[in-house]
């Protein structure tokens with residue numbers, strides 16, 4: 001829920017830290033801070049608010065000048081966002097930045113107070129760790145870190161500097177992700193690769209239970225027992241441009257435009273001779289045949305991709321699929337058998353609830369398949385099988401291209417499973433696969449509808465509340481449309497199965513209330529149109545998203561967004577585009593911070 005960075009090398013450390021934090025701000029933006037060795041002394045600059053507030057403060061008061069240090073941008077978890085609660089936090093000789101949660105910080109604080117350590121300034125769990133490090137520090141940093149690691153509980157990563165170890169940065173990983181970048185004569189730490197891609201593409205992935213020491217531009221590693229560890233240097237498969245806005249006003253709109261390429265890159269290597277082939281992901285036909293029940297578990301947008309997956313897998317492969325929200329699934333003692341498959345979908349691969357589900361499911365002996373975007377993330381590494389989506393880095397908090405590629409994988413999986421189980425013929429499987437291969441082109445055309453969506457969004461900005469409705473796949477899709485809109489426009493929005501409206505929700509309709517109806521399923525069109533008529537008759541302003549061949553009485557719609565038609569089953573991949581654009585332009589028109597909506601963060605690594 002926050003971003004850690006660190007640097008040791010010849011460059012101006014404050015500049016490097018700020019530049020790296022800029023790329024991590026999507027992880028949290030309630031406060032930011034840095035600590036740099038200046039003439040052998042640790043100098044701290046920190047501020048509540050955005051990174052730009054910290055930069056402004058340093059412009060006014062001066063920035064720490066040096067060549068080694070740590071930095072942080074955070075989504076507040078303990079205490080309100082304030083200068084004092086901002087990281088870095090210090091003990092007398094130790095300064096740290098921290099990502100994650102220390103579960104037993106209250107017990108540790110009590111222990112420290114009982115031992116005459118009473119100088120706590122903030123409400124954070126982090127300061128308690130800084131004080132504990134200081135309490136145990138006897139001049140040997142690794143010994144001290146190891147001792148503390150045996151006492152604190154939780155899921156976290158730390159960046160640490162000791163006042164008497166100038167030009168040296170220590171990093172620790174326990175669950176929360178952390179990478180160590182290596183350039184010629186310089187080294188970095190970061191919560192995510194895009195933060196340092198400007199400086200180097202080479203990095204080590206710190207594993208759970210490892211400590212890194214960055215000194216004199218080089219790096220060494222040991223485990224929590226103090227044993228040296230040899231690690232493999234990896235190279236990022238994207239460059240700085242992919243982590244920049246590339247001429248677009250916001251990351252979100254850039255990422256919407258990247259969807260055709262992302263889909264192509266995700267599906268192409270998994271199609272062989274016109275048929276889906278997921279064997280490179282460790283998924284064989286035999287495996288696919290063996291499952292009796294499927295559970296798809298995820299959070300937010302990823303869960304919505306799972307909803308589409310449910311419709312498609314059940315329809316084609318005739319296997320029962322249950323979709324669950326990870327935070328519910330983990331506490332409801334789910335009924336799982338060893339011949340069940342649990343699919344965890346996650347862009348980041350680090351979402352705390354989804355990760356907890358993975359662990360739970362493994363304990364119960366069911367097979368796990370992760371559909372993940374971030375390479376080497378915890379969920380990807382711990383699942384039995386993994387299908388990586390190739391969306392590239394997604395920076396905007398509102399997920400767009402990650403959702404789109406998750407959908408594309410749901411289809412591939414459904415097609416291959418249905419064929420493996422003998423529920424569809426080879427010819428049908430080929431036809432569906434070939435249709436899927438055409439989607440990048442159709443998505444491109446749908447993006448071309450920006451102007452229409454931009455105009456319609458002007459009709460939404462004054463709304464206090466709106467409804468998204470649909471039937472079948474359109475209902476699954478409307479859940480995502482509704483989340484996208486409320487997330488960045490701050491307009492209250494709900495999604496409803498169109499046929500369910502008259503069982504209560506229709507009483508909400510008042511004169512001029514927007515109702516966005518997704519009506520791309522030809523077989524259900526007539527029924528959906530009846531539901532649109534019902535809300536229209538009660539004064540709703542109706543916006544209909546349908547294909548460009550749909551025939552109905554135009555009068556039911558105040559506004560129509562016609563999208564290119566492909567096969568009914570694949571329409572969600574096209575219809576999602578106008579929903580993203582409506583949300584984007586509504587947010588822009590309201591003057592909101594599109595990429596960093598209030599109260600949110602990209603990667604939710606706390607419960």
Ligand code: M6R
Nearest residue numbers: 300301302346347348351398399
């Ligand atoms: O990284 P994940 O896919 O596991 O994240 C899950 C949700 O937090 C995420 O999809 C969230 O709902 C997005 N902000 C929605 O745009």
